[in-house]
Amino acid sequence: MSLPFLPFSRPTIDEETIAAVGEVLRSGWITSGPKVQAFEAALSAYFGGRPVRTFNSGTCTMEIALRIAGIGPGDEVITTPISWVATANVIIEVGATPVFADIDPVTRNIDLDQVEAAITPRTKAIIPVYLSGLPVDMDRLYAIAAKHKLRVVEDAAQAFGSLWKGQRIGSFGDFVSFSFQANKNLTTAEGGCLVLNNEDEARLAEKYRLQGVTRSGLDGIDVDVLGGKYNMTDVTAAIGLGQMKVIDQVNAHRKALAEHYFRCFGPDFEAQTGAQLPQPAFETSNWHLFQIILPDQGPGTRARFMERMKAEHNIGLGYHYAPIHLFTMYRERGFKEGMFPVSEKIGRLTVTLPMFYAMTLADVERSVAAVKAVLAS
Numbered sequence: 001m002s003l004p005f006l007p008f009s010r011p012t013i014d015e016e017t018i019a020a021v022g023e024v025l026r027s028g029w030i031t032s033g034p035k036v037q038a039f040e041a042a043l044s045a046y047f048g049g050r051p052v053r054t055f056n057s058g059t060c061t062m063e064i065a066l067r068i069a070g071i072g073p074g075d076e077v078i079t080t081p082i083s084w085v086a087t088a089n090v091i092i093e094v095g096a097t098p099v100f101a102d103i104d105p106v107t108r109n110i111d112l113d114q115v116e117a118a119i120t121p122r123t124k125a126i127i128p129v130y131l132s133g134l135p136v137d138m139d140r141l142y143a144i145a146a147k148h149k150l151r152v153v154e155d156a157a158q159a160f161g162s163l164w165k166g167q168r169i170g171s172f173g174d175f176v177s178f179s180f181q182a183n184k185n186l187t188t189a190e191g192g193c194l195v196l197n198n199e200d201e202a203r204l205a206e207k208y209r210l211q212g213v214t215r216s217g218l219d220g221i222d223v224d225v226l227g228g229k230y231n232m233t234d235v236t237a238a239i240g241l242g243q244m245k246v247i248d249q250v251n252a253h254r255k256a257l258a259e260h261y262f263r264c265f266g267p268d269f270e271a272q273t274g275a276q277l278p279q280p281a282f283e284t285s286n287w288h289l290f291q292i293i294l295p296d297q298g299p300g301t302r303a304r305f306m307e308r309m310k311a312e313h314n315i316g317l318g319y320h321y322a323p324i325h326l327f328t329m330y331r332e333r334g335f336k337e338g339m340f341p342v343s344e345k346i347g348r349l350t351v352t353l354p355m356f357y358a359m360t361l362a363d364v365e366r367s368v369a370a371v372k373a374v375l376a377s
């Protein structure tokens with residue numbers, strides 16, 4: 001194999017950040033402390049001054065948002081089948097019932113017409129997902145939420161730095177959840193944050209994050225809600241602070257890579273191959289992922305494609321995502337094939353091409369040439 005392995009994602013941590021992590025490790029204070037506070041302040045500034053709290057994942061963020069909203073047994077929460085399974089698992093985790101709405105074949109995000117059709121008197125919240133960093137129609141989303149008095153927990157795990165009409169995702173809206181898992185545009189290795197509406201919600205988030213504890217004075221302590229153990233450490237917050245310094249550069253570079261992808265695929269690629277490119281959403285997306293839908297060649301289409309991309313071109317692809325409703329645990333709750341046909345088709349044929357900060361335009365050219373070669377033979 002002459003060319004080096006090209007993965008679909010790879011984190012970049014600069015030397016300054018590595019040094020900052022070393023300082024924390026030598027400081028005598030390695031768990032939640034001043035770095036977490038500084039990271040939360042930086043995030044709050046990034047999101048227009050809204051309250052922000054950090055956590056050890058972008059999963060517990062959503063679970064805690066649902067708990068703050070008082071959602072539990074008997075309540076329905078509407079979400080998309082095409083997401084990381086965490087998005088639906090948190091609904092079950094709080095005792096509520098997941099209800100799926102199919103996706104739009106062009107944006108691959110939850111179809112807001114289908115959301116409206118799925119609303120019942122038990123519906124309490126919507127969890128939209130901004131797949132690959134592409135927001136849904138945010139005006140329509142919040143109009144639906146207002147009309148039906150629903151809470152929104154935005155799964156913006158992939159959308160750090162994405163925009164809607166020039167405003168950052170997270171700087172407006174209801175609860176907005178981000179993930180800092182290793183593949184995300186901004187990473188802390190593992191971690192997440194939740195943007196909240198007010199200081200009361202932020203205080204409740206702090207309780208759910210740490211065993212329900214409230215401290216007062218030098219030795220005052222009480223517990224009045226059932227919390228868990230979800231706090232971020234200063235070690236990972238130091239990574240986040242380093243990443244905050246370069247995030248705008250990172251997202252600008254991803255955008256340049258995405259533009260080059262479109263240039264290299266060219267205007268005839270879809271007509272010639274039957275494959276489908278993503279939306280050219282250069283005003284909104286942070287280009288977290290670059291996903292194409294393969295032309296359908298029956299069962300095993302994607303596995304064969306991924307195998308050849310690896311064997312013949314040394315390129316590692318991902319797939320985001322398999323439809324959640326067809327997992328065993330969800331089938332056991334009554335979901336089955338045929339319920340969400342667009343999700344089922346896209347879930348079977350979507351592949352994620354390489355897209356990360358350390359990639360070059362030449363890597364994009366290599367990736368596109370490989371896709372074209374595999375599809376042509």
Ligand SMILES: *Cc1c(COP(=O)(O)O)cnc(C)c1O
Nearest residue numbers: 057058059084086157179180181
């Ligand atoms: C990454 C991701 C999550 C979960 O984040 P973790 O930090 O891994 O818990 C949830 N939803 C989506 C869409 C994601 O991409």
